[in-house]
Amino acid sequence: MLTDTNELVFKEPTIDDAVWAAPMLRNAGMKICEFSFNTIWIWRKYYGNKIARAGDVLFIRSGDVEPLYLLPVGGDMRRNIEFLQKHQHDKGEQLMIFGADADIKEQIENWFPSIFDWEPSEADFDYIYNTEDLAFLKGKKYHSKRNHIAAFSNQYDWSYETIDENNADEVFDMVTKWCHERGNCSDPGLRSERNSIKEALKNMSRLSMSGGLIRVGGNVVAMTLGSPISGEIFDIHAEKALSDFSGAYAVINREFAEREIMGRYPLINRENDVGVEGLRRAKKSYRPVQIIEKYLASEKVIKK
Numbered sequence: 001m002l003t004d005t006n007e008l009v010f011k012e013p014t015i016d017d018a019v020w021a022a023p024m025l026r027n028a029g030m031k032i033c034e035f036s037f038n039t040i041w042i043w044r045k046y047y048g049n050k051i052a053r054a055g056d057v058l059f060i061r062s063g064d065v066e067p068l069y070l071l072p073v074g075g076d077m078r079r080n081i082e083f084l085q086k087h088q089h090d091k092g093e094q095l096m097i098f099g100a101d102a103d104i105k106e107q108i109e110n111w112f113p114s115i116f117d118w119e120p121s122e123a124d125f126d127y128i129y130n131t132e133d134l135a136f137l138k139g140k141k142y143h144s145k146r147n148h149i150a151a152f153s154n155q156y157d158w159s160y161e162t163i164d165e166n167n168a169d170e171v172f173d174m175v176t177k178w179c180h181e182r183g184n185c186s187d188p189g190l191r192s193e194r195n196s197i198k199e200a201l202k203n204m205s206r207l208s209m210s211g212g213l214i215r216v217g218g219n220v221v222a223m224t225l226g227s228p229i230s231g232e233i234f235d236i237h238a239e240k241a242l243s244d245f246s247g248a249y250a251v252i253n254r255e256f257a258e259r260e261i262m263g264r265y266p267l268i269n270r271e272n273d274v275g276v277e278g279l280r281r282a283k284k285s286y287r288p289v290q291i292i293e294k295y296l297a298s299e300k301v302i303k304k
Contacts, residue, residue: 008087010050010061013041015203021051022208024058026230028073032126032292033271034060034099035073036229038207038237042200046192059084062098068296071099078111085299094299105295116297123275127283128233128290129268135258141287145250152247156216160255163211163223168201171213174220178240197238200225212256214241214248221245222252226261234265253286 013021022037033039040049040060047062057080060070072080081097088095098121100108105118137145152158163171179185179194200209207227214222222241229235241248261268267289273280 007054008052008059008083010052010059012044013037013049013051015041015199015206017041017051018207020053021058024056024073026228029230030073030099031128031229031233031267031269031290032099032101032294033229033235033237033269034070034294036227036235036237038200038209038227039235041207042193042196042237045195046189066093066096068096068098071097071104081108081112088299094301095297096299097297098294100295100297102293102295105297108297114300116299119296119298121294121296124272124294126272126292126294127270127286127288128292129270129286129288131234131257131261131266131268133289134253134268134286135262137254145254145286148247148250149254152245152251155247156245158214158216158221158251160259161213161215162260163201163204163213163225167213167220168204170220171211171223172198172201174213174223174242175238175240178242181243193238197225200237209237210260212252212260214252214255216245222248224252224256226256228265229269232265233267233269234261235269236271 018037018041025035025037028035040051043049048064049060049062052059055075057075058073059080060073061067062070069084071077072084081095084097085095097108097116108116109118133142137149161167175194175197176185179190182190185191185194200207201211204211209225209227211223211225213220213224222239222245224236224239226234226236239249239252241252257268270283270286273283
């Protein structure tokens with residue numbers, strides 16, 4: 001059991017850490033994208049993500065000033081939260097925790113009554129889908145999606161490929177074009193994501209990632225990358241399509257689900273909508289079977 005907060009030494013995650021940290025996260029059985037090692041790694045620069053290992057427990061935080069901690073993974077969660085409290089109090093700071101769904105929020109409230117203020121983080125809610133739904137698009141509810149794919153197929157002679165070392169450079173070139181379509185990659189978040197995709201494409205095996213692309217006229221026009229969160233849920237980390245190719249998003253979505261995920265993982269997490277209304281409508285149009293709420297817990301300041 002941890003007692004000395006000096007034992008907790010945080011560092012930026014590296015690809016080498018996937019060997020031990022990724023299995024710990026997958027075995028936790030969580031559903032949300034923050035509990036994927038690759039999510040933590042991809043956004044390490046942008047959010048200042050850091051990890052620390054203490055025995056069989058993984059601690060994850062974002063930022064150094066007023067850091068935000070993900071729920072600890074492994075061991076006794078209650079004791080681990082108490083340890084994080086002490087860690088923060090020793091620095092003269094209050095504890096903030098992210099990643100609790102409604103059930104875990106209730107459990108933490110039972111353990112620590114009246115200790116935390118809770119705030120839903122709607123822009124971070126994750127969208128969960130049945131893999132079979134996305135792979136086959138059956139029924140009236142997916143009529144418009146099938147029409148988009150049919151229109152794309154009528155207009156273009158396209159093909160699907162699994163991403164590997166032979167086409168990874170072409171995929172990155174396409175991601176760069178996509179980024180340039182959106183302000184020449186001036187947005188810091190887009191630049192950070194683009195750089196991480198470049199690294200991921202070179203290390204897909206070590207990161208347990210898989211991906212697919214759509215090619216038209218010899219050129220890559222759409223791509224997707226993902227990896228498992230658990231034994232049941234596959235997470236889509238990145239999905240891009242060039243704006244000139246209407247319907248390409250629908251095609252890569254369906255093809256990847258059918259060819260790479262179907263039969264292996266029954267559920268797909270397509271992550272959050274970051275509060276963008278158009279993205280929210282698009283994610284809801286695929287009829288999620290669950291939208292997972294996420295809460296931020298901020299420790300109350302006790303006035304003496």
